[in-house]
Amino acid sequence: MAGIYVHIPYCRKICSYCDFYRVIDAADKSPFIEAILAEASSRKNYLEGEGVSTIYFGGGTPSLLSQKELMQIISCLREFYEISAESEITMELNPDDVNAAYMKEIGEAGINRISLGIQSWNDHDLKFLNRRHDAARAEKALCETFDAGFDNVTIDLIYGLPGSSSEKWEKSLDKSLSFKIKHISAYHLTIEEGTILGKMKKQGQLTEIDEEESNNQFNLLIDKTSDAGFIHYEISNFGKEGYFSRHNTNYWKQVPYVGLGPSAHSFNRYSRQWNIKDVRRYISAVKKNKPFSEKEELGIKTRFNEYIMTSLRTMWGVDLGYVEEKFEKEGYDYVVNLAAKFISYGLMHQSGKSLTLTTQGKMISDNIISEFMMTER
Numbered sequence: 001m002a003g004i005y006v007h008i009p010y011c012r013k014i015c016s017y018c019d020f021y022r023v024i025d026a027a028d029k030s031p032f033i034e035a036i037l038a039e040a041s042s043r044k045n046y047l048e049g050e051g052v053s054t055i056y057f058g059g060g061t062p063s064l065l066s067q068k069e070l071m072q073i074i075s076c077l078r079e080f081y082e083i084s085a086e087s088e089i090t091m092e093l094n095p096d097d098v099n100a101a102y103m104k105e106i107g108e109a110g111i112n113r114i115s116l117g118i119q120s121w122n123d124h125d126l127k128f129l130n131r132r133h134d135a136a137r138a139e140k141a142l143c144e145t146f147d148a149g150f151d152n153v154t155i156d157l158i159y160g161l162p163g164s165s166s167e168k169w170e171k172s173l174d175k176s177l178s179f180k181i182k183h184i185s186a187y188h189l190t191i192e193e194g195t196i197l198g199k200m201k202k203q204g205q206l207t208e209i210d211e212e213e214s215n216n217q218f219n220l221l222i223d224k225t226s227d228a229g230f231i232h233y234e235i236s237n238f239g240k241e242g243y244f245s246r247h248n249t250n251y252w253k254q255v256p257y258v259g260l261g262p263s264a265h266s267f268n269r270y271s272r273q274w275n276i277k278d279v280r281r282y283i284s285a286v287k288k289n290k291p292f293s294e295k296e297e298l299g300i301k302t303r304f305n306e307y308i309m310t311s312l313r314t315m316w317g318v319d320l321g322y323v324e325e326k327f328e329k330e331g332y333d334y335v336v337n338l339a340a341k342f343i344s345y346g347l348m349h350q351s352g353k354s355l356t357l358t359t360q361g362k363m364i365s366d367n368i369i370s371e372f373m374m375t376e377r
Helices: 030-042 067-080 100-109 123-128 135-147 166-177 196-202 211-227 246-252 279-287 300-311 320-344 359-363 365-372
Strands: 002-008 052-059 083-093 113-119 153-159 183-188 231-234 237-239 257-260 265-267 271-275 293-297 348-351 354-357
Touching (some): 002 246, 030 067, 030 257, 030 279, 052 246, 067 083, 067 100, 083 246, 100 135, 113 135, 211 231, 246 300, 257 271, 300 320, 320 348, 359 365
Parallel strands (some): 002 052, 052 083, 083 113
Antiparallel strands (some): 183 237, 231 237, 257 265, 265 271
């Protein structure tokens, strides 16, 4: 079943590593909410009647929305889309925004999965990342989330920070695993151009972590989560049985989705659309019924590349039967012949019709995936 992503671009503070589209919080969000509702209505046929099993509020900082604003959006989505009664409805929260009253409100609005942006349990790291909260506030927020009755809770962590060590990262993991969380998303820091850290790097004010330390931290992540009963189902995602992110898993399995809000992407297997990255222009265009998105038709090689890129990151890997069905003998032979090299190096494993990365292969997944990419002609 399909998914819906709602991008909430507002933030009170810009994190030093973030390259998602975001703007400083607006006092009056009503024009934005009206635009989201109007876009939801205008895109109601995009999924061609396919049922929806997941809704995801991302950002930005979705926890800047009030209960009323959340309920407006969710009610609108239920009106125009076939939302499953058992749908997973996720909301990203900043620890600063969590309190007992708010958690009760968003639960009543329909949120049933919480993604809490902890990032680190170290105050020095949090200052470096320009986060609004400190470690004590993060712990309080996590406890308040559980106290509010939320069971499906994931936290975000960042590792591979400049100057970090395996010892400090291990402490952060141990702290995370001391709570009854069911899912962890852990991302290696990537310094993007245009971010605060990107500018610091350009000016020589920071040095990225070396490869050996980076690998050590990744191995610690795998070992610690495995020992705690988590399943490593995607390069950066670890979940208890029954608690994988259904929304993100759909992305990786090429399931269609519609994206609402500025910069949001939509995908229907054969084309991709993306909305303009400017909240004011987005609101104006939607209000005036003018175009607010661009579209790309996906050729067979692009669809092949996207399938390989997403599937190789997961524990399910590349389904050779699917490759043969969708990309015919040429695509099948291409994958099998290229995979043979990586299998011989111990970087990939084949079991029946499934090709997956080994633990060693996951460490250099970007390099391996890039070798599978077909060039468009």
